[in-house]
Amino acid sequence: MSGTTATTAIDRSDKPGHIGVILLVAGLLVGAAIALGFIANEWAQPLILGLLALLSVVGVFGLFAFAIGLIQFSGRAARNDLTKVIVDGAEDGVVVTEGENRIVYANEAYLALAGARGASDIRPVERLFTGRADVSEAIYRLATAARENRRLIEEVRLEPALDGRNGVGWYRIRVSSVHRDSRPATLWSVSDVTPERERQENAFQELQHAIDYLDHAPAGFVSIDADGEVSYLNATLSGWLDFDLARFGSGGLHLDDIATPNAAALIQAIRGLPGDVRTEVLDVDLKRRNGVPLPVRLHHQVAFGSDGRAGPSRTLVLNRTSGEAGSDGRSDAEVRFARFFHSTPMAIATVDKAGAILRSNAAFTRLTQAGPQPAAIQDLVTPSAAELQRALSDAMDGRSDIAPLDVTLAGEDGRSARLYLSPVAATEDGDGERAIVYALETTDERKLKDNMDQAGKMQAVGQLAGGIAHDFNNVLQVIINASEFLLASHRPTDPSFPDIMQIKQNAYRAAALVRQLLAFSRRQTLRPQVLELGDVLSDLSLMLKRVVADKVGLDVRQGRDLWPVKADLGQLEQVIVNLAVNARDAMPDGGKLTVRTRNVAAADAAGFGHAALPSDDYVLLEVEDTGTGISPEHLDKIFEPFFTTKEVGKGTGLGLSMVYGIVKQTGGFVFCDSAVGRGTTFRIFLPRHVPSAEEIAAEAAAKEAPKKLAADHTGAGVILLVEDEDAVRALNARMLVSRGYTVHEAASGVEALDIFMKHDGRIDLVVSDVVMPEMDGPTLLGELRQRNPATKVVFVSGYAEEAFRKNLPEGEDFQFLPKPFTMKQLVETVKAAMG
Secondary structure, eight states, X not given: OTTGGGOOOEXXXXXXXXXXXXXXXXXXXXXXXXXXXTOOSTTHHHHHHXXXXXXXXXXXXXXXXXXXXXXXXXXXXXXXXXXXHHHHTOSSEEEEEETTTEEEEEOHHHHHHHTOSSGGGOOOHHHHSOSSHHHHHHHHHHHHHHHTTOOEEEEEEESSOTTOOSSOEEEEEEEEEEEETTEEEEEEEEEEOHHHHHHHHHHHHHHHHHHHHHHTSSSEEEEEOTTSEEEEEOHHHHHHHTOOGGGGGXXXXXXXXXXXXXXXXXXXXXXXXXXXXXXXXXXXXXXXTTSOEEEEEEEEEEEBOTTSOBOOOEEEEEEOSTTSTTOOGGGHHHHHHHHHHHHOSSEEEEEOTTOBEEEEOHHHHTTSOSSSOOSBGGGGBOTTOHHHHXXXXXXXXXXXXXXXXXXXXXXXXXXXXXXXXXXXXXXTTSOSOOEEEEEEEOXXXXXXXXXXXXXXXXXXXXXXXXXXXHHHHHHHHHHHHHHHHHHXXXXXXXXXXXXXXXXXXXXXXXXXXXXXXXXXXXXXXXXOEEEOHHHHHHHHHHHHHHHHTTTEEEEEEXXXXXXXXXXXXXXXXXXXXXXXXXXXXXXXXXEEEEEEEEEEOHHHHGGGOXXXXXXXXXXXXXXXXXXXXXXHHHHTTTTSTTOOOSOTTSOOSOHHHHHHHHHHHHTOEEEEEEETTTEEEEEEEEEOOOOOHHHHHHHHHHHHSOOOOOOOOOOOOEEEEEOSXXXXXXXXXXXXXHTTOEEEEESSHHHHHHHHHHTTTOOSEEEEESSOSSSOHHHHHHHHHHHOTTOOEEEEESSOHHHHHTTSOTTOOOEEEESSOOHHHHHHHHHHHHO
């Protein structure tokens, strides 16, 4: 540093002694002695002699003290200690100030920086660094920190530099407070960091040149982190993909933005051990901004940290498009094959004789959606797949007739696949590819098959339950009708009257069980009407509170502006009550039952994760309890009739089957989620009802129509009664005859057709069963319509009307009466049909 040899350190930190002080004291003493000499009295003589003696003693003591170094006339000896020597020779300029910038110390480096020749020419830091506004602001911050006894470092840029160069000078200034002998002072340190900054600027320029070279290299370059975020994309690749690099300022790009799904799967499938550096060569398709694929070859390098997590990749991208820079015209066939290989939906991999995976395509990497990629084909499936090992052995032996394998993929999501193995001719050394494994994921197909099996099982059980219910209905019809005739002929005071009433009441209880079976088989007759689910729940609230008892709290939460639904009111109420009863039984020690309703738009239906639920508008009814829950092995059977986990005598097992049947027959869906010890939630999705113009008009007409008078159950006319059950036919005929009708009985459709022809079609009404031998009811109706199109018909059946209406021509007019029915219901239906 220039000028440092012409200066020496300035130190005013100590107060130096001076010989003039001693001379002054001695002069005062001599003057006092002379003055006393002019006093001519006796007592002045001793004073003069005393002063002279004192002066002699002081002089002798001073000479001896100066000789031994006790008294010095320069600064304190401490200033020449080791610390001062180090600071004096320091490379950084050091200056100490007291008060208002009074300099008490400055080392040689600071004097050289300040260009000072002596003590009178030195300037404090606040006056040394002046210039631009940013320099003044930095000095002001340093001075403020000094006054507040704080440490602070600032860097300032001066142009020209302090040494007079035309270039720019950079200086690092530090400030801190110093306490010495209870006198506060401020320590300033100034370092010339211009060479360091010049080296940084040179390195930055070199880096800019390197980035510029990399950006415009004839090959693409991209860096992708473990989360798929693109941290760097050079200009060449950006141009190929038609992406604007300015997008990085607003969040950048993701791997899915620049790569096809197959390419992204391959890139993210690379796994390694902690500390590994993996390099893979991948022939894949990237994706331009407009979605057009770009065939490329990736030299993809990934380093893995000590925790096994992949770091940002270093990926070289070669354009494989024919005619583009970097493409190889001789490898067009190879490019086409790579695109086909990675784009096929079938997973393909090659394995060696031990089953280790050597190469695989993108579809194969997606077989393992989570966790590391398998190193061997055995790791792809569950350990129980012993058939795979046998198939591998057959492939090693060169057999080509290996049967496909249905395996369960490793993992907790229960996914499955079908594997096909094809042998490959062995090389001379026996190593390398020995078999090709083709795999098709069959998870969706297996779930569909399971659902179809379950649906077939439920359908078969439903048909069985419906058949039993149909036959049982005929038995109940006889019991109910016979009890009504007996009650009509007995007075209440008769001793047998209570017994007859007991028979009738138990018959009705049996009929209720039959309705539950029909509800499960979806063969019961529903009378749907437009309902507001919120109103239904409000009317049921009091009943539900009585059902759940005192230990269980009931919380009903109604959604706002619920859409209307179309359902049978009584059956829907039965569904809610049955679910509440089941929830109560699941909480023997008390708990909470929550019933919620809300609208579910078509866009939100998929969010529930039920594959069987189509995307449509629904009104959702949720019944949630905090009970014991349902074990997984029982969850698939809860809707089967007669299945129950309750103790013997505590339930019939028909409650949930009836819920299932009613909801399905209404066009809705019911699902159950349960966990042992946490409770159960039933979700019922009822389709939103959108009223048609005809329904709106009919509703308006019904409101304006006058009230009907009480119907007359007596009548006259000729009725053809067709019923294959003799007891049912006899009682029904007896009922109608008692009301004034003329009845002709037939045991089958063929017999009924003969009777109809004998009377030349002069039959006012035909009352026929639906299910009969030889000729069923719908077939009979068709024959009668050919002979007399105006024939009126009433069908009676234990099945639902919808079960046989589909077998009739469109628009066919008839009345329907479900079994079992009472005498009053029969005569009312006949009266209405005859007009």
